[in-house]
Amino acid sequence: MSEKDVDLTSAEEVLGRVTGLLRRKLVAELAHRPDHARHEGPLPAQNVAELQQLLDALHPADIAALLEALPLDERLAVWDLVKADRDGDILLEVSDAVRETLIAHMDAPELVAATGQLDTDEIADLAPDLPREVMQDVFRSLSAEEREQLREAMSYPEDTVGGLMDFDMLTVRDDVSVEVVLRYLRRLDEMPDHTDQLFVVDRAGVFKGVVAVSRLIVTDLEIAIADIMSGDVLTFHPEDKAQEAALAFERYDLVSAPVVDAAGELVGRVTVNAVVDYIRDRSETEMLSAGGLREEEDLFAPLWKSVKNRWTWLAINLVTAFIASRVIGIFEGSIEKIVALAALMPIIAGIGGNSGNQTTTMIVRAIALGQVSAANAAKLYSKEIGVSVLNGLIWGGVVGLFAFFIYHDWRLGLVMTCAMLLNLLLAAVMGVSIPIAMQKLGRDPAVGSSVMITAITDSGGFFIFLGLATLFLVR
Amino acid sequence: MSEKDVDLTSAEEVLGRVTGLLRRKLVAELAHRPDHARHEGPLPAQNVAELQQLLDALHPADIAALLEALPLDERLAVWDLVKADRDGDILLEVSDAVRETLIAHMDAPELVAATGQLDTDEIADLAPDLPREVMQDVFRSLSAEEREQLREAMSYPEDTVGGLMDFDMLTVRDDVSVEVVLRYLRRLDEMPDHTDQLFVVDRAGVFKGVVAVSRLIVTDLEIAIADIMSGDVLTFHPEDKAQEAALAFERYDLVSAPVVDAAGELVGRVTVNAVVDYIRDRSETEMLSAGGLREEEDLFAPLWKSVKNRWTWLAINLVTAFIASRVIGIFEGSIEKIVALAALMPIIAGIGGNSGNQTTTMIVRAIALGQVSAANAAKLYSKEIGVSVLNGLIWGGVVGLFAFFIYHDWRLGLVMTCAMLLNLLLAAVMGVSIPIAMQKLGRDPAVGSSVMITAITDSGGFFIFLGLATLFLVR
Numbered sequence: 001m002s003e004k005d006v007d008l009t010s011a012e013e014v015l016g017r018v019t020g021l022l023r024r025k026l027v028a029e030l031a032h033r034p035d036h037a038r039h040e041g042p043l044p045a046q047n048v049a050e051l052q053q054l055l056d057a058l059h060p061a062d063i064a065a066l067l068e069a070l071p072l073d074e075r076l077a078v079w080d081l082v083k084a085d086r087d088g089d090i091l092l093e094v095s096d097a098v099r100e101t102l103i104a105h106m107d108a109p110e111l112v113a114a115t116g117q118l119d120t121d122e123i124a125d126l127a128p129d130l131p132r133e134v135m136q137d138v139f140r141s142l143s144a145e146e147r148e149q150l151r152e153a154m155s156y157p158e159d160t161v162g163g164l165m166d167f168d169m170l171t172v173r174d175d176v177s178v179e180v181v182l183r184y185l186r187r188l189d190e191m192p193d194h195t196d197q198l199f200v201v202d203r204a205g206v207f208k209g210v211v212a213v214s215r216l217i218v219t220d221l222e223i224a225i226a227d228i229m230s231g232d233v234l235t236f237h238p239e240d241k242a243q244e245a246a247l248a249f250e251r252y253d254l255v256s257a258p259v260v261d262a263a264g265e266l267v268g269r270v271t272v273n274a275v276v277d278y279i280r281d282r283s284e285t286e287m288l289s290a291g292g293l294r295e296e297e298d299l300f301a302p303l304w305k306s307v308k309n310r311w312t313w314l315a316i317n318l319v320t321a322f323i324a325s326r327v328i329g330i331f332e333g334s335i336e337k338i339v340a341l342a343a344l345m346p347i348i349a350g351i352g353g354n355s356g357n358q359t360t361t362m363i364v365r366a367i368a369l370g371q372v373s374a375a376n377a378a379k380l381y382s383k384e385i386g387v388s389v390l391n392g393l394i395w396g397g398v399v400g401l402f403a404f405f406i407y408h409d410w411r412l413g414l415v416m417t418c419a420m421l422l423n424l425l426l427a428a429v430m431g432v433s434i435p436i437a438m439q440k441l442g443r444d445p446a447v448g449s450s451v452m453i454t455a456i457t458d459s460g461g462f463f464i465f466l467g468l469a470t471l472f473l474v475r
Numbered sequence: 476m477s478e479k480d481v482d483l484t485s486a487e488e489v490l491g492r493v494t495g496l497l498r499r500k501l502v503a504e505l506a507h508r509p510d511h512a513r514h515e516g517p518l519p520a521q522n523v524a525e526l527q528q529l530l531d532a533l534h535p536a537d538i539a540a541l542l543e544a545l546p547l548d549e550r551l552a553v554w555d556l557v558k559a560d561r562d563g564d565i566l567l568e569v570s571d572a573v574r575e576t577l578i579a580h581m582d583a584p585e586l587v588a589a590t591g592q593l594d595t596d597e598i599a600d601l602a603p604d605l606p607r608e609v610m611q612d613v614f615r616s617l618s619a620e621e622r623e624q625l626r627e628a629m630s631y632p633e634d635t636v637g638g639l640m641d642f643d644m645l646t647v648r649d650d651v652s653v654e655v656v657l658r659y660l661r662r663l664d665e666m667p668d669h670t671d672q673l674f675v676v677d678r679a680g681v682f683k684g685v686v687a688v689s690r691l692i693v694t695d696l697e698i699a700i701a702d703i704m705s706g707d708v709l710t711f712h713p714e715d716k717a718q719e720a721a722l723a724f725e726r727y728d729l730v731s732a733p734v735v736d737a738a739g740e741l742v743g744r745v746t747v748n749a750v751v752d753y754i755r756d757r758s759e760t761e762m763l764s765a766g767g768l769r770e771e772e773d774l775f776a777p778l779w780k781s782v783k784n785r786w787t788w789l790a791i792n793l794v795t796a797f798i799a800s801r802v803i804g805i806f807e808g809s810i811e812k813i814v815a816l817a818a819l820m821p822i823i824a825g826i827g828g829n830s831g832n833q834t835t836t837m838i839v840r841a842i843a844l845g846q847v848s849a850a851n852a853a854k855l856y857s858k859e860i861g862v863s864v865l866n867g868l869i870w871g872g873v874v875g876l877f878a879f880f881i882y883h884d885w886r887l888g889l890v891m892t893c894a895m896l897l898n899l900l901l902a903a904v905m906g907v908s909i910p911i912a913m914q915k916l917g918r919d920p921a922v923g924s925s926v927m928i929t930a931i932t933d934s935g936g937f938f939i940f941l942g943l944a945t946l947f948l949v950r
Contacts, residue, residue: 061726069846071854093726182692191689193728196671213688214666217657250755251536251568253668253748255730272747273728279751280725283758284840290765291836291925292829299841300854306862307869310833314870317829321822322877328818329881335810335817342810342817343803346933347796349821354767354792358785361766365759366774371544379546379775387781394782395789402797406804450766458821 052081060086064093067102071300076105087114092122097298097305099129112137120146121166121268124153152238152267161245162238164278165259165268168192171199172225174208179221181211194271196255200229207258207266209233235260236270242278243368249275289447292317313451320455324349327459331466334474340407341469344416347399348465352423352457355391359384359431360453364445367435381432388428392421415472419465426464427457527556535561539568542577546775551580562589567597572773572780574604587612595621596641596743599628627713627742636720637713639753640734640743643667646674647700649683654696656686669746671730675704682733682741684708710735711745717753718843724750764922767792788926795930799824802934806941809949815882816944819891822874823940827898827932830866834859834906835928839920842910856907863903867896890947894940901939902932 055063055078063082067075067090079102082090087106091099091114103111111134115123120142127135127150139147149167156162170191172181181198185191197210209231219228234252236245236259248254249272259268288296292313297306328335328345335341363380366372372380396417404413434452435445530538530553538557542550542565554577557565562581566574566589578586586609590598595617602610602625614622624642631637645666647656656673660666672685684706694703709727711720711734723729724747734743763771767788772781803810803820810816838855841847847855871892879888909927910920 059727065726065844065846068844069841069848069851071851185689186693188693190693194671194730195689196669196730213692214660214670217688217692218661218663218665250748250751251540252534255669255671255747272730272751273725276725276747276751276754279754279758283754283762287758287761287765287840288836290762292833293836296840297837299837299846299851300858303858303861303865306858307865310830310862310866311869313833314826314829314866317826318822318870318873321825324825325818325822325877326881328821329815332814332818336814339807339811339817340804342814342820343800343807345817346803346821346824346937347793347800350796350799350933351789351792354789355785358767358788361763361768362772362774365762365771366544369540369543371540371774373544376544376546376774383775383778383781386778387785390778390782391785391789394786395793398793402800406801458825462821 048081051078052083055082060089061093063090064098067094068098068299072101072302075101075300079105084110084113085117088116088118088122088126091126092118095296095298096129097296097301099126101298103129108134108137112141116141119166119168120149121153121168123150127154156238159242160238161236161240161242161259161270162268164242164245164270164274165238166271166274167268169199169256169258169266169269170195171201171266172211174200174202174224174226174229176225177221178216178219178223178225178228181216181225182221194256194273199258199266199269200225201266205266206264207235207260210258233258237261238267243282245270246275246279246282247369250279286446290450292451316451320451320458323455324459324462327462328466331462331470334466334470337474338412338469340403340409340412341466344399344403344412345462345465347402348416348419348423349458349461351395351399351420352427352461353454355388355424356427356431356453356457357450359388359428360435360449363432363435364449367439367445372436372439377432377436381429384428384432385425388424389421392424395424396420411473412469415465415468419461419468422464422468423457423461426460427453430456523556526553530557535564536568538565539573542569543573543774547576547777550576550775554580559585559588560592563591563593563597563601566601567593570771570773571604572771572776574601576773578604583609583612587616591616594641594643595624596628596643598625602629631713634717635713636711636715636717636734636745637743639717639720639745639749640711640713641746641749642743644674644731644733644741644744645670646676646741647686649675649677649699649701649704651700652696653691653694653698653700653703656691656700657696669731669748674733674741674744675700676741680741681739682710682735685733708733712736713742718757720745721750721754721757722844725754761921765925767926791926795926795933798930799934799937802937803941806937806945809941809945812949813887813944815878815884815887816941819874819878819887820937820940822877823891823894823898824933824936826870826874826895827902827936828929830863830899831902831906831928831932832925834863834903835910835924838907838910839924842914842920847911847914852907852911856904859903859907860900863899864896867899870899871895886948887944890940890943894936894943897939897943898932898936901935902928905931 058066063086067078070078075098087110091102094102106114108131111130115126115130115138118126123138130138139150142150153162153165153167170185172184191213195213197212198216199210200208202208208226209229210233211225211229215228234248234254234257236257238259238261245257249257249270254272256269256271258266259270261267284296288294292310294309294312297309301309331341363372366380396419399420400413400417403416404410431453435449438445438449533541538561542553545553550573562585566577569577581589583606586605590601590605590613593601598613605613614625617625628637628640628642645660647659666688670688672687673691674685675683677683683701684704685708686700686704690703709723709729709732711732713734713736720732724732724745729747731744731746733741734745736742759771763769767785769784769787772784776784806816838847841855871894874895875888875892877888878891879885906928910924913920913924
């Protein structure tokens with residue numbers, strides 16, 4: 001994103017802009033026409049002019065938010081009104097699901113034109129969503145150097161540093177003086193966004209260090225770059241995980257960082273805005289997966305698309321529910337004799353799942369921060385087991401009393417207490433083990449741990465409770 | 476954080492540093508002594524020297540991560556070895572829970588000294604954790620201007636722009652020339668971190684606009700600041716929500732932004748690193764609350780602290796489980812007659828909960844992005860209801876077949892299908908309604924929506940399934 005046409009002057013206005021509510025309402029009203037007129041032609045001329053004026057004043061990111069909040073037909077009506085030279089920037093900003101709907105509405109020449117205003121790293125971000133023939137045309141329209149960059153950018157997965165990097169950096173040689181550099185900078189119209197430092201390379205293009213822009217300003221003109229550059233800087237390789245770059249930006253408060261290849265040559269840079277987008281995307285992916293969604297969903301997706309987005313987790317949950325159901329099935333004889341078991345068993349399963357998820361959430365976070373190692377795993381187990389015993393006694397006591405007061409049977413209450421204690425123990429042990437095992441197997445512990453722990457505490461809870469009841473209550 | 480002593484030269488090393496694993500192991504080994512020796516005196520001298528050398532080379536944020544990953548006694552042993560002049564920076568970086576354990580281990584003079592290296596906005600961040608008498612000493616040690624800043628910073632809640640802002644900005648007057656500004660900058664040792672722009676004020680301190688540092692470099696010396704400044708910029712008020720600032724930084728790719736008071740006077744600035752920390756904190760709070768934890772927990776917290784951190788959600792879940800249990804209790808007579816109901820009912824409740832959480836997760840996200848309005852709420856309801864009917868037919872059919880194959884009773888299968896359809900409908904309607912209602916009541920929809928929807932689909936699912944079974948199967 002090289003655009004920066006923010007035209008706000010007060011925070012009240014920010015409110016209006018950031019939430020976009022006011023404008024969105026207005027647009028919705030303008031786009032709101034009787035159904036029969038909707039597909040029959042363009043909007044009335046004065047509305048079009050008004051809308052276009054509004055849209056021209058908005059930042060591409062705001063237009064993207066607006067498009068995401070509109071139902072499909074209104075979304076496409078607004079999309080048609082957006083000036084063609086802003087299409088590319090807006091496509092970059094919208095969510096994957098909404099981008100698909102917009103691209104489906106554009107023809108090949110429009111798409112090629114849209115990429116015309118973008119940097120090569122930005123085209124690479126769009127590439128997976130563009131038809132093959134459009135990408136061929138795009139390649140043809142680029143210079144040799146740009147083609148090379150685009151190939152480079154497209155060769156790295158989204159979750160690597162190569163996926164985050166751009167090529168929009170300023171490089172200088174280490175054997176020139178500050179004066180030469182300043183003269184070079186003055187020739188530029190403007191510096192690329194997020195240029196807090198210049199990257200220093202030698203004649204062969206090998207990365208040597210950085211010079212902060214603020215340092216340039218306060219240094220005498222005749223000093224050589226080599227004398228004021230800092231050689232001791234954090235560099236990334238394109239294959240490094242994006243997650244590591246994000247942690248480093250967060251910890252060391254970076255604005256930009258150099259990316260070098262195996263030979264030490266400078267190939268690009270990562271900027272904090274790419275990192276912010278990555279952090280946001282990743283936390284959203286985690287939230288969505290915790291909520292049982294495969295990916296970000298267009299709010300107004302067609303039904304079958306939504307169903308497709310949701311079926312994976314529903315199917316997995318259904319399988320675990322079938323297993324739990326068969327576990328209960330084993331004990332149908334006991335339930336027939338003591339029907340209270342049916343009413344009480346969901347309590348044991350539910351609280352076990354809740355407690356197991358607490359443990360898992362903590363461990364997943366600790367793993368993400370690199371805080372779990374072989375050295376402290378034993379301590380983690382013993383702590384979680386301790387907590388579960390304490391919780392088991394407290395909450396087991398409460399549910400035991402509950403069962404006693406409802407069914408006036410102290411032995412039933414005792415079985416409840418023991419079952420709760422055992423299920424919380426199971427939850428603690430599996431709550432630590434599952435994320436650690438997933439990590440060891442090279443999978444993301446943030447995705448799926450919760451479903452697994454819940455499955456275990458459900459089936460396990462039913463088995464423990466009904467098993468104990470069968471042993472001690474049924475005869 | 477003004478420190479920037481990163482001393483890495485390659486990404487391989489970053490790996491070692493970012494995850495901290497290698498060093499952590501080493502430290503753990505060094506700190507690992509037989510239990511009887513642990514509380515009896517300092518570490519052996521050569522180990523101390525080795526450890527201290529390691530610690531001195533680490534960035535405060537890395538030491539913070541290290542401390543969080545160590546059990547309490549080793550954590551305090553390492554903390555004692557950290558140079559006193561870095562205490563403040565490290566306290567800022569550790570999690571709230573771990574900070575508490577470190578502060579409990581320090582005496583008042585140490586704490587006052589630790590704040591000595593911090594900016595006033597950073598002291599404000601620590602203030603809630605510091606004993607009252609320490610804060611009094613801190614106030615006494617500050618200049619009048621700093622006291623004013625500290626009071627200002629402490630007066631805003633964490634989740635406002637005032638809570639994010641710092642006072643480390645460079646201001647210039649609009650009636651001076653570029654040459655004067657450059658001369659002024661040359662007198663500074665270095666610019667504050669994240670100085671991508673200077674803030675322009677008039678004689679009265681009223682904010683007029685900004686000048687990008689990169690602009691200064693490429694402009695002729697005799698030009699007046701007023702001629703190159705941009706007056707059309709995004710400003711915040713200290714009372715604005717931090718969430719809005721975060722959205723704006725994300726959308727407009729900002730590095731810093733001015734904060735002005737009601738009179739238009741410049742009072743501080745927000746930088747992207749504060750925003751990154753805020754985004755990370757907020758997404759962590761959401762993850763923790765989704766996992767049923769009240770707040771970030773010290774991995775090695777004492778048992779009773781962990782129990783306290785977890786009891787709220789456990790108690791709430793227990794209440795909802797009791798209610799669900801009593802719903803089942805109403806139908807004990809039916810279960811006695813058809814014991815298969817007991818084995819089948821968790822399937823209806825479980826899949827309903829899963830589906831409801833999918834809807835809620837999507838709506839919560841849309842609300843956070845300001846995409847839900849009165850204008851499109853009806854469309855959202857109709858879409859979710861459509862999805863739930865489709866899902867209800869598909870998955871209801873599957874569970875109906877499951878019930879039929881296990882129990883060879885087609886009427887039971889039909890009741891399963893209908894119950895699933897109805898519970899998914901309930902999940903869809905409540906999944907949209909709950910977050911919208913919480914938003915209207917001024918509560919954070921991200922916290923608690925999941926528990927509520929699960930409670931409703933549990934009790935509701937049991938009621939619908941057992942009710943239908945009682946009506947159509949039991950006679």
